[in-house]
Amino acid sequence: MTSELPPLLVLGPPALYSLFQSQNSNKYRFLDAFSSNLPLLQFLQTQQIHPSSVRAILCNPLQPVTADVIRSLPSLGIVVTVSVGSDHIDILKCLRRCIHVVTLGTQFTADVADIAVALLIDVHFKISAGDRFARNWGPCKPLASPSGSKLGGKRVGIIGLGRIGGEVAKRLEAFDCIIMYHSRNKNPSVSYTFYSNVVDLASNSDVLILCCPLTEQTKYIVNKEVMLALGKDGIIVNVGRGALIDEKVLVQCLMKGEIRGAGLDVFENEPNVPEELFALDNVVLSPHAAAYTLDCFMDACEHVAKSLDAFFSSKSLIISPIT
Template sequence: MQPVDILMLKAMHPGVMSAVEARFTLHRLDLAPDPEAFFQEIGPRIRGLATGAQAPVDRALIARLPTLEIVASLGVGYDTIDTGAARERGIVVTHTPDVLTDEVADLALGLLLATVRQIPQADRYLRAGHWPRQTYPLTPTLRGRTVGILGLGRIGRAIATRLEGFGVAIAYHGRRRQPGVAYDYHPTLLGLAEAVNVLLVVAPGGPETTGLVDAAVLEALGPQGLVVNVARGSIIDEAALIQALQAGTILGAGLDVFAREPHVPPELIAMEHVVLLPHVGSASVHTRAAMGKLVVDNLTAWFDGRGPLTPVPETPWTTRP
């Protein structure tokens, strides 16, 4: 069988790279001294592409790979891939759902608790030697709060299940009411924000959700409101969030994602009532290994003629072209 050429735009999990190299012929764009010469020589041979959210796959890149058949993405979100351009060419796009659900849900709960109980701030207070002179100030609490979830998909449901154990009221907003779900449903995000004082953002990224959490939504949360985002930075109007935090329109925020990663606005970094993480929602050794295996399994299944394992809805697969 003729070796299959696979392109990797940037370095990925070592397990992914070694597994791809063992099964296919791997090419690394990030190691190419002359990218233009690379595309001219190697581009026409590339049949598969392995990537992650930090390496966008746009229409121009797809056009440079005339024999591309599959884009295997590491992550549940795939808003950095032009699925429309892929669909036009008959290219299937896959992602890695389910294997990261529990990890991200765990992190979301941890980030919520860290934000409301000021865990990182208390840690810094102790390390700075302040405790012998004065006890740490009392913090806000999760008690008596109502948590609103924006996006009750796989991860949103897993977060809600965990929240039930904390005895808080739960509500949600999405494109439609979900059958068999007992949580209060709000047909508008503004309505959800008015009914809750914690907003957990778990919706998919992309043009439909860009700036969805705006100044009006933040104001509706109220002065005791908290925002926790483990989805995509683009979903929150970052400038409006900064203004709301500076003005005391809301109480605080816990953010694992940002609009221009890895660049974080200095205004956010300067605030003590904000907890910031470097997009580590699924970043455990166990879960990243499982995600990487699914990337490789999708490539292997495709080129073995079995079809993709986890194609995205925008590029449905019926028969191999």
């Protein structure tokens, strides 16, 4: 019976996967490729599935959907990823083959924006460092000396003023921060100062917050020149993708005090974090957990289920914009 259900090739499971499975066990035969060490085609063989019967992939940002994967599945029609970004998917190949790529929509927007603000405040006021300090020493020994400055009035440069960037801006305006931004194009509907050049943005900012997708154009958009332009009082927050920043240079700048601090939810070679950061008090590390709430994943699972339903029932499929 199960074998008559259409196969769903799961390259990377979403959080709450077991819940998702139980809710959809009457609809799909789940092929858990992520739990096998075999190459894809051999794995399918062990499941007695012919590659041409696989029409749908479910994945997350940690498993790339490469040109090879796409090539080996001649009937592939949809790739659903449990992420906002699609940089782990060979989008060009999908477009050429008319394969739908469905990313998450607004499910994670508010949470990622919340975390961006949290990381900024944490670095600025040394919240995690203070907590660590209190647990190690008790607060009878206060932090060395007052440092830093007010958050209000700080010039915050947002790189990528999309949905998440816009929500970050809204929140930080309530803290009386001054918002400016860089993006591909100037947004005529906002009054924030626009910089077409990231170095200029950095020179005029106290804080840089990365909210843009990772593309060939945005890889290392924050490089050494940008970090030096931001300067030794500057803070960088990254809730986009690790490779938006030249991580080796970032580590050096943090260690040498060439920038003041960083709040990082993403890393260049996830799941690895540069070990040099573990000893630094001017960095807050978040294990790509920006949207790690039950609410979000419930929403995300529903989105995935609806997208797959629409595809397999051949109704018109609303494709999320590929950012």
